[in-house]
Amino acid sequence: MKISRSLQIVLGLFGLSLIALAVSGEIIYSRLTYFWVLLIAGNFVWSRLTLRGVEFKRSARLHRAQVGQTFEERLDVYNRSRLPIVWLEVRDQSEVPGSRGSRVHTRIGGRESRSHLSRTRLVQRGAFQLGPTVVASADPFGLFPVSRMFPPKVSLVVYPMLVEIPAFPNPPGLLPGGDALRRRTHQVTPNASSVRDYDSGDPMNRIHWRTTARKGKLIVKEFELDPLAEVWCFVDSQANTHAELPFTAKTSVDDVIFRTKQQDAELIPATQEYAATVAASLGRYYLRRGRAFALVTGGQTVDIIPPDRGPRQFGKILESLALWNADDELSFAALVAGQARHLPRGSTVVLVTASPSREIATAADQLVRLGLRPVVVLLDASTFGADWKIDDQEATLRGLGIPVTRIACGDDIGVSLSLTGVWGTELRSAAVRATELI
Secondary structure: OOOOHHHHHHHHHHHHHHHHHHHHOOHHHHHHHHHHHHHHHHHHHHHHHHOOOEEEEEEOOOOEEEOOOEEEEEEEEEEOOOOOEEEEEEEEOOOOOOOOOOEEEEEEOOOOEEEEEEEEEOOOOEEEEOOOEEEEEOOOOOOOOEEEEEOOOOEEEEEOOOOOOOOOOOOOOOOOOOOOOOOEEOOOOOOEEEEEEOOOOOOHHHEOHHHHHHHOOOEEEEEEOOOOOOEEEEEOOEHHHOOEOOOOOOOOHHHHHHOOOHHHOOOOOEHHHHHHHHHHHHHHHHHHOOOOEEEEEOOOOOEEEEEEOOHHHHHHHHHHHHHOOOOEOOOHHHHHHHHHOOOOOOOEEEEEEOOOOOHHHHHHHHHHHOOOEEEEEEEOHHHHOOOOOOHHHHHHHHHOOOOEEEEOOOOOHHHHOOOHHHHHHHHHHHHHHHHHHO
16 A cells, blocks of 8 residues: 555654654643544544545447547536545546546535536547546545546447548449349339338338229339449558558647537548548448448458448448458458459449559459459558558559549548549540450
């Protein structure tokens, strides 16, 4: 047990009083000795009773947020005992970067409570425990500090930042092309193939009212999969192809108050964060347009989110990217090549990578030969502190007629992904080449 500085002083004075009493025998030293004994004993009992009736609670309205948003949390302290608390310190040991929940409260009376708000600018994606939280106090003289730890009960999931993409390569005949799949689906698509009798649980928007009126009973429509090709997004998870610059998170209160727009938030200068933002933003872009979007990431195991539509699919993508880390030893080209033969012909394949390896161009060329439509998003790792460049990689991809864009550290990701004028020539040449190969 660590002895506080205040207790050391009191024990020193107690020792001097005993020595003086033994030497002189004066009554004043006897009274001082009793005083120090009562002071130590009384404060010891007080400190042990201080936190006995203390309860702590932390609550937040949302436990899902995005990078750039402000996370607001309320921390409440309840003093259930009748004994007042002179001061009480709340130490927030949350894993959220820059968490600002620590606070000191004074003069908490018996059966009273105190609360405060914690506002933190979210700068990093991931899953973070909201806690533990340490509540500390002491007796009025601070002789015996005491503390209690409240373990975390909930966690916060921070999704990657999303950017608006006004346009992305999506021309007829190249990216969305494909034949009708003629497969029944539970989804509502533009292709109604037949009708059948109503079953309990069928949604009302599937009822075919003309047939219902003609037959005098409820008839619902059956749908086939949309003939538009799927969109598959592959994110490079190879550890040694990513780079990161030193970064100091801006999570101060002033930053929270005066910079309330998410667009004003800074993205961590790391290729991993840029890759996650690109993948999440493209997912939202395609899902808003009714396209089936799939996500493939590496790691200890290959994580594949099968193609689907709707808000639920978008939620799966955000959850996956929030927890994704580039810690894979498998090369990105090998990951793409291993999955390429399982993708439907005519599908769009978006490759997000910072790798300078020539195997990327080889994998993209293989996708074209398999009747797929590759689009490459290159992250310029040299602007993130890496010692390699991607100029040769970009030139090789353009030489193959594969659409490619380049994003450097600090670039506006939405603008970089929306350079339709730059995409145009490459898309036309890729369309011609793909048609010849197919």
